[in-house]
Structure formats: structure tokens, C-alpha cells
Amino acid sequence: MLRVARQVFSERGYHSASISDIIAAAGIARGTFYLYFVNKRAIFDELLDELLQQLNRSVVRIQVADGAPSPIEQMRGNVHRVFEVLDENRDLTKILLREAVGLDATFDEKLGAFYDNLIARIQGGLDLGQQLGLVRPCDSRVAARCVLGGVKEVVYQALVAGGLGVVSRESLVNEVVDFNLRGLFR
Amino acid sequence: MLRVARQVFSERGYHSASISDIIAAAGIARGTFYLYFVNKRAIFDELLDELLQQLNRSVVRIQVADGAPSPIEQMRGNVHRVFEVLDENRDLTKILLREAVGLDATFDEKLGAFYDNLIARIQGGLDLGQQLGLVRPCDSRVAARCVLGGVKEVVYQALVAGGLGVVSRESLVNEVVDFNLRGLFR
Amino acid sequence: MLRVARQVFSERGYHSASISDIIAAAGIARGTFYLYFVNKRAIFDELLDELLQQLNRSVVRIQVADGAPSPIEQMRGNVHRVFEVLDENRDLTKILLREAVGLDATFDEKLGAFYDNLIARIQGGLDLGQQLGLVRPCDSRVAARCVLGGVKEVVYQALVAGGLGVVSRESLVNEVVDFNLRGLFR
Amino acid sequence: MLRVARQVFSERGYHSASISDIIAAAGIARGTFYLYFVNKRAIFDELLDELLQQLNRSVVRIQVADGAPSPIEQMRGNVHRVFEVLDENRDLTKILLREAVGLDATFDEKLGAFYDNLIARIQGGLDLGQQLGLVRPCDSRVAARCVLGGVKEVVYQALVAGGLGVVSRESLVNEVVDFNLRGLFR
């Protein structure tokens, strides 16, 4: 049921997807739907929460302990895991990046909180990098948003819009990480 | 009428904003609305087209002619003008980045075409930069998306979500351009 | 529209009467209904309010000024006018005495307030009568409820249930007034 | 099960009370409910029948045999027993006087038959009283309805609405009987 709803929302969008669409696709009766979800929003929330939690788990704080991989490798790992999670859930990725934005105030808050939390962790990594002399002096809030925005845009193109052709996940991750680390300059 | 619709869409979102809201705010009758716009989507389209055209005009191809400003200055100029246009049209910016995404297939196509065109120009600039030895070797398609995504994210935070506090447009532009040029590395 | 709704509610009862029933009987479209009434309850309220106000106007305080008719004549006049109003609005009478009770908390309160106000006026008359030595010593609260209850029951039987056969309004009023004044005793 | 249904119907009203409410309060499964009652109406019917039968038993025909108590005492006894039964079943009283009215045609008929039967007995008593010269000449159909209506109204106020404050059952019965016998006149 979550599986078919994910597909329906992904194909038609939140507003265009009706309960009728979902139950027709699921092959169940109207009442059955409301047996498992209190309303239309509830199933959408559950769908997104699933992805948001996976994403939260896939981004881990940079460690500087002895024997830990280099911060760069850790960053690459984070980006890689995010790409991986999203690649394995393309329907949900589409929903997250297209339908979830501007749904309503309540949902906006949830989504905002998720992104703010993500930003806080990215920014924390940048601040740490600055202390260690790895990251150049800059406004880490802005830089963190640049990183996030770039990842979102690339992910959307690569996994949803198909605008980046067929690129291996590996090389995509490397390109994104390199861009964020080194910028455009030779 | 476009003016009040812009405000209504910005405040309530596309789906929550009803024709009633718009005509009430505009102080006109129901029928009058349909005299000027064939339907709800039409006025939304017109609104967005306005912004999209302004944005298209504000991004100009990098010139390498003698006496032209340095490519970096030209890029900075592009980013600056984009920020300027969006800052002066915060309502439309909110609509573009929140309501316009995932509206329906037709609108998606239009938006996709706009962004693709933008990407093509950015990418063209990067390819040129690579030929000139200014830009390091990289997948310019991915890099262009990173630039675009970062700008969108920063603009949204700065102008709509208010998540970046009060930063001067100048320093914001500089931070973004620096990030794109130099990346995070010291 | 109020006219057909009155008939529909009277025939089918509040819960069984659907909006579809009303608009079908009125020969209008669904949306048209909501153009004039915010919801189903609103039209029901308006219907009842109409009757309640008429009833309130038909019951006037007993006057003891010089030249005023005797208190008994005034009481008879009140009962007469109440019968008259209800007789001329049999549909609404049925709705008042059958559908309006136990609808919901809000409506109960409104109805309770109406009856309490009525009781207060009846009781006021009784208290005045006791002071004048016309009414025997008794608990006027209970007596007032007896009067009200008797009138409601007789009205319902005579006008709605048809359980009292064909009796002229005049004789019915006289019977009720006599009962209330003299009781059953010879 | 009947016990909890009585409470649920009394608290929420027939239409607002759902099968879910009843089975939750009874701690049984959905199917079990339909094992004992064919539908929602059936349990409501059974509930009311319980009270209706009790009431029928508590009202006895006036006896004029030698050694029988005076007709007045017998009438007082009837009123007393009715008050007693209703007082001991306030939940059912509320249901009878609020929810049972205007439910549907079938139920109306049953309730009408009950009241008609009651009226017939009251009227029979009055007719007898008239033959004995105890009751003044009057339309006994109307007078009987006055008696019934008064009792219903007073009972409702005293036991359900709480609008008569705290009055002993004894004095309430006396007030009602006195009113019916002697009317309002001094």
C-alpha cells in the first residue's frame, strides 16, 4: 500500500493524486485505506518520513579521531550514501524534491526542520575544517547551503529528470565532491 | 491584477489560493477575471513568465573580446544581477522556488526548459573557461548543476526562508561566487 | 429554497434529509445551495429561527393595567396565538418538536434558551397571579413546565400526529386553557 | 452490552453514537455485536422496549372496587411509579425523550403506539371519573394529552436537563398531581 502510494504520488503529485487513484492502484476499498491511514496527508507523511530518516542516518558527523578516515573521505562517504539512498528510492526522491515543497505550513515546518538539521551538520563539519585549517575562511552558513543546493540539484537531474544521461554513481559523487572541495578554478 | 495575484499566490500557495481570493484582493468580479485569463493556470503562467524573462535577460554569455571585463567579473555580474532581480521580486521568487515545482507536467516542461537553457549557458561558460585554461577539467554538466543548485538554495534561504539572517547582497554574492570558484579547500 | 427545505426536513427528518434531497426538490445545483447557506445546519437553523421568533412574538407578558383584558383572557390570547402560528406552519412545528431535539450540543443550547425564556415568562405570569391572589400557591417552576408540556403535547397531536381528530382551533384552545386553569376536578 | 449501549446512546445521542463507540465501551469485537443484534437500530429498540415495558407496568388502571384506595391516591401512585422508574433509569429517560423522537417512521410508529396506549388508559380513567362525577366535563382526549405532556416536560427537566434544581421526588409528584387536579386557579 505504501509501495503503490509512493508510485502514485510520484507520478501524479500530491494534489493530483486522489484517494481513488491510490486505492484503485492498490486494489483495495475506500474504507480499507482509512483503516491504515487517518487521512491522505498521513500516508504522504509516512512515505516521506521513511526517506527522511534514511537520509538522516546516511549522513554522519565527521570524525577526527586517530585512525579515522580523512575528513575528505568521510565527506565523500556521506555524499555517496545520500546518493545511494536516493538512487534506491527514486520515487520518494521525486516526491521529496517536487511534491513536498510548498504543501502546507505544517509540512513545510517538518521539511524545514529536516534541512536545518542537515545544514547544521554540514556547517559543523565546515567549522571544524576551518579550525583544522583544512577549509578556507568563509561564511559556513552560505557554503553549507551551496553544498546542499548543489547536491539536491544534481540528484534531481541524475535520478529524476534524467538530464545528466547515464553516469556511474561513483563518478557523479566524485564530480560533486570535487566541485565542493576545489571549486571551478584550475 | 497580476500584482495582487502575485501576492496571493505567494502568501497562500498555488493550490490554496482560490480564484475567490484573487478577485477579492483585486476588487473585481468573477467574470472579469476570466475575461483576462482563460483559467487559473494562465495567470500563474503569466506571473512566472515575467520573472523567467527577467532572469533570462540578467544572465549574459561570458565575453572574451578585447576590453571585456574578466570572465570572473562577468560571472560575478551574472550572479549579482540574478540576486538583484530575485530580491526585487521576492513574491515571485517564492512562487518560482516553492509553488512552481511539481505543479503539473505541462508546467514542469516549461520550467525544465528554462533551467535547461540556463544550464546550457552556464555550461557554455565553463566549457569556454576550460578551453582558456581557467576552469579545471571536470564534467561541466555536473558543475553547472552544482552552481545552479547552490544559487537556488542560497537565494531561497536568504530571500524567502530568512534562514541566513541579514547579509548584504554584495557579500552574499561574493560568498557564492567564491564558493563556486574556489570550493571549500584552503 | 427555505420552503422546499422545510418540507424535506419535515418529511425525512434532519439526518435522513440529504443535501441531495433538498437541491433535487428545489431544482437547483449543488453549488447553488452553498451559495446561500454555509452548510446543512445553517438552513436548518434559519428555518427554526424563523419559527422561534414568531413564537416569541406571539407570547406576550400579562398586563394588569387599567382597561387591560383580564389575565385569563390574556393567557387565552397567548395560547391562541401560539396555536395559530404553529397551525400555519405545520411543517416547522413538526421539525421543532421532532427533529430539533437532540440534534447536537449547540442546537440544544439554542433550543434550551428558547424554552427557558418562554418558561421564564410563563412563570412570571404565574408569580404575578399568585401575588394578585388569582393563582393558588404552588411551585411556579413546576406549574410552568406543566403548562408548556401540555401545550407541546396537544399541539403535536393536533397539528402533526393527527391524533385528536378534527377539532376547531377555538375549542382546542379553550380545552387547554380550561385544563390549565381548573385542572381535572369538578 | 445493553448496559454500556444505554450509556453511550445517552451520552452521545443515537446518530453520534457509533457501533465503534459501543463495542469499545463494551470491550468486544465488531462481529460479536452483530451476533446479538442485527443492526444498530435493534439494540436501540431493545433498550427502549425495556423502559417502555417498565413504564407500561407502572401505570395501572384506576380501580373503583370496595376497599380500593381513592382514585386520586391511585393516580398519585401512577405518577409516583412513573417518576420512580424514570428516575432509576435516567440514561434511558434521556434516550426516550431526546433520541427516540423523530428517529424514523418505523420507530415513530412504535413510540406512537406506546403513547397512544398510555393515553387510552389515562383517558379511560378520566372518563370513569366523569361518570363518577369526580372529573369535570371536558374533552378527555385533550385533557389526557395535557397530563401526559406535563409529566414528560417535568420529568425531562427534573431528571435530564436539571432545570428544576434539587426537588424531592415526593414533592415533585405532589406538585404535578395537584396541578393536574386543581389547575392554576386559587
Next chain:
DNA sequence: TATGAATGAGCGTTCATTCAT
């Protein structure tokens, strides 16, 4: 006897759109 997941007819309500004036 008891269960509870599943059902689906039917409800009240919304709102973009039309068109006679």
C-alpha cells in the same frame, strides 16, 4: 461463539468555470 479486516454506498463540501444579463 468470537473475531476484526475489509467493504462501499453515500455523505457534506469545495471551487474552477460558464454565461445570460
Next chain:
DNA sequence: CATGAATGAACGCTCATTCAT
């Protein structure tokens, strides 16, 4: 040009009832 009353398809949701286990 402008009006606004009228429209009706479509929606999300409820809940009494069924039936395989």
C-alpha cells in the same frame, strides 16, 4: 467591458455492515 448567480464534477472522509477465519 463587466458582472455575479449558477453550475456540477470531483473530492476526502465516515461508518454500518459483512464474512472468512
